[in-house]
Ligand SMILES: Nc1ncnc2c1ncn2[C@@H]1O[C@H](COP(=O)(O)OP(=O)(O)O)[C@@H](O)[C@H]1O
Ligand SMILES: C=C(OP(=O)(O)O)C(=O)O
Ligand SMILES: [Ca+2]
């Protein structure tokens with residue numbers, strides 16, 4: 001027995017008979033079986049405390065030699081708590097909240113203080129009960145810590161077989177656009193797009209305050225809240241600091257994945273956030289409150305730089321709420337915000353993928369042969385493009401390893417899997433199961449995609465791809481667009497999906513959503529369109545319309561274009577091959593379609609040749625053209641950009657019949 005091995009041993013007496021003399025310094029009698037190193041703990045609790053090493057910040061604080069670190073670690077912590085309690089402060093009461101850091105379930109000194117306080121001060125009529133209560137703050141927890149919180153305290157949270165965190169978002173499994181309200185004040189009345197077609201449903205400042213107070217009271221009534229301090233936008237000059245206060249570990253992990261994660265050093269100097277989300281999603285709004293039409297309300301106050309969520313736990317509301325904010329802030333700085341995916345080739349050629357939900361932004365921007373800049377939200381400024389987010393939010397319904405290997409492999413430890421169904425025992429996810437919802441989702445940090453481009457920025461786009469999932473089956477799989485056509489289709493923002501897989505849905509549902517994201521734009525669509533036209537012209541980008549939807553007939557008789565064919569089409573766009581192809585013009589929509597593409601059967605390139613019933617095709621084509629025409633009527637009176645000729649050209653770029 002090597003005595004040196006025992007030098008620091010102050011282990012646990014385990015009842016073994018062999019007494020070993022330890023160093024006199026510690027003087028502990030250590031019993032052990034001689035087969036392993038002694039345990040450095042006296043009790044099970046101590047042993048457990050050894051398991052967790054205190055994490056050391058990557059940047060030294062306090063005593064560090066840096067001239068800038070004037071704050072001690074203690075001061076910094078105090079400032080951080082002050083900032084969080086300011087976020088959580090009631091607007092109506094003078095006292096509270098009392099904010100402490102850490103998990104209330106842990107027997108830490110802070111929770112002891114909280115306990116004593118409860119007993120020492122009897123409530124008086126001057127102090128509300130809430131002022132006696134401590135709100136525990138779980139600040140920027142790591143994924144592992146958030147997993148533990150979720151699994152321990154949130155029903156429906158489980159490890160899947162690949163290590164992802166399966167969660168349930170509750171009654172809402174998608175966004176609630178009809179419950180999204182924006183405060184109309186003297187400024188926003190002038191600046192924002194209101195009225196017909198606009199996603200901005202108005203509310204007044206007072207009602208916002210009522211809902212804010214409702215959310216803050218709810219959050220403060222809880223044992224603990226989660227606070228995330230993170231960033232938006234990879235463009236360093238236009239980065240935003242966001243704080244997310246939420247009640248669920250699920251929400252905290254979701255935003256950890258979706259926003260840009262600060263380094264330890266960045267967190268130390270975070271200071272006051274530029275924007276704060278109060279997510280009290282488990283708690284409803286009060287339907288007797290003015291403007292409320294349901295128990296759900298997602299409220300944005302641009303002047304206060306705040307957003308309040310009541311009555312929906314769907315995590316996508318937070319991500320898309322911040323996107324709306326960017327659609328307001330960025331154009332003010334001459335930066336165009338885009339509802340698009342974005343990737344870059346080995347030669348630095350950047351492509352944007354616009355499209356409504358389910359059209360393929362995430363699937364097609366995640367391309368093993370290219371660098372992923374982002375799957376959903378970008379900015380296009382004078383220096384090129386930047387991703388707004390730090391993660392991706394992929395649809396999982398019918399996900400397959402073969403067709404989407406990178407997304408499949410990203411579903412591992414750290415990834416939030418929403419509303420999926422899994423085997424009770426093996427915890428293997430059945431991606432084909434839509435029992436909870438069709439909108440099953442995976443949220444993962446962008447670096448989970450092996451060829452992510454980090455930092456997520458790139459040069460000016462070369463190709464602008466407009467995706468439409470046309471369930472009518474009449475749009476060609478790919479068309480080359482001129483600038484006016486690109487603008488026409490961008491403003492129209494068409495897609496037609498089928499509502500789900502339930503029986504009875506025979507008719508595709510046409511959706512027109514201006515700028516391929518009407519739910520998120522803040523200004524009039526023509527503002528964004530003019531900026532896009534100007535940028536595409538200046539940088540010589542080519543526009544394309546890609547139908548990722550039906551071929552050979554509408555939904556019900558035809559089938560969805562094979563993903564492998566769409567990928568071949570996209571490859572030909574990226575490589576520049578498609579620009580050199582021979583083109584023909586289609587009737588009605590006047591789209592330029594190529595006659596051949598490598599790896600794609602030529603007969604599918606002109607949709608009419610895939611339909612057995614040509615009359616049905618022509619009828620459906622006219623039907624869709626009429627829908628386009630009717631939709632565009634709202635935009636005919638608007639001027640786009642400085643020069644009137646573009647507006648006229650755009651109008652003429654629609655279907656003619
Ligand atoms: N030809 C195709 N092109 C793109 N996506 C397809 C195609 N066929 C089927 N899909 C499926 O459609 C869905 C597209 O969704 P997604 O990429 O998440 O859209 P978005 O990011 O635009 O909301 C994915 O589930 C994908 O597997
Ligand atoms: C998260 C969303 O985006 P998408 O479907 O475009 O990926 C959404 O629309 O709620
Ligand atoms: Ca997506």
Ligand SMILES: [Mn+2]
Pocket residue numbers: 356357361376
């Ligand atoms: Mn999207």
